[in-house]
Amino acid sequence: MDAIDALKTRRSVREYTREPVDTAVIEDLIDCARLAASARNVQPWEFIAITNRETRVKLADLAPNGPHIAHAPVCIAVVCAEGTYYLEDGAAATQNIMVAARAYGLGSCWVAGDKKPYAAQVLKLLGVPAGYKLVSLVTVGHAAARPVPTKRPLADVIHWEKF
Numbered sequence: 357m358d359a360i361d362a363l364k365t366r367r368s369v370r371e372y373t374r375e376p377v378d379t380a381v382i383e384d385l386i387d388c389a390r391l392a393a394s395a396r397n398v399q400p401w402e403f404i405a406i407t408n409r410e411t412r413v414k415l416a417d418l419a420p421n422g423p424h425i426a427h428a429p430v431c432i433a434v435v436c437a438e439g440t441y442y443l444e445d446g447a448a449a450t451q452n453i454m455v456a457a458r459a460y461g462l463g464s465c466w467v468a469g470d471k472k473p474y475a476a477q478v479l480k481l482l483g484v485p486a487g488y489k490l491v492s493l494v495t496v497g498h499a500a501a502r503p504v505p506t507k508r509p510l511a512d513v514i515h516w517e518k519f
């Protein structure tokens with residue numbers, strides 16, 4: 357699958373089969389993430405790959421908006437050192453993980469981290485040192501269902517020269 361297809365067909369997947377994801381693939385998703393653009397190339401990110409079911413269940417218990425964390429074979433926590441652009445940088449890395457997952461034929465879903473009341477508890481559970489923010493928890497796995505949410509058409513969102 358080329359990059360354009362991966363970008364255009366990625367959709368959030370919240371139902372996964374029990375099939376695990378190869379360790380080499382998880383590593384490559386994180387390799388794609390660490391190559392994302394970042395302001396002044398600070399690369400403030402760290403990535404925690406969580407495959408342990410007990411930990412994933414605890415994460416799902418903390419994040420009521422991410423029950424699928426318990427069922428996906430892997431969850432990647434994207435954390436960034438605090439700084440002016442930590443959120444933009446972490447978001448770019450998160451998107452890379454999801455598009456790369458699609459290119460591998462996998463499903464993924466971004467579960468909110470930044471601004472959520474559970475962020476501090478997640479950071480503690482994952483042993484993240486002080487000075488880091490939780491940007492996202494990304495579930496990854498083989499899709500059991502692929503929803504197709506509607507998207508605003510190109511003609512509605514494109515503007516040339518002025519709004």
Ligand SMILES: Cc1cc2nc3c(=O)[nH]c(=O)nc-3n(C[C@H](O)[C@H](O)[C@H](O)COP(=O)(O)O)c2cc1C
Binds near residue numbers: 368466467
């Ligand atoms: C910043 C951000 C936070 C999100 N948080 C959650 C979340 O907590 N739980 C969830 O199931 N999906 C979450 N999503 C996924 C969105 O619901 C999803 O991207 C949106 O419905 C559009 O669907 P699509 O990803 O299939 O295009 C989040 C997405 C973004 C960008």
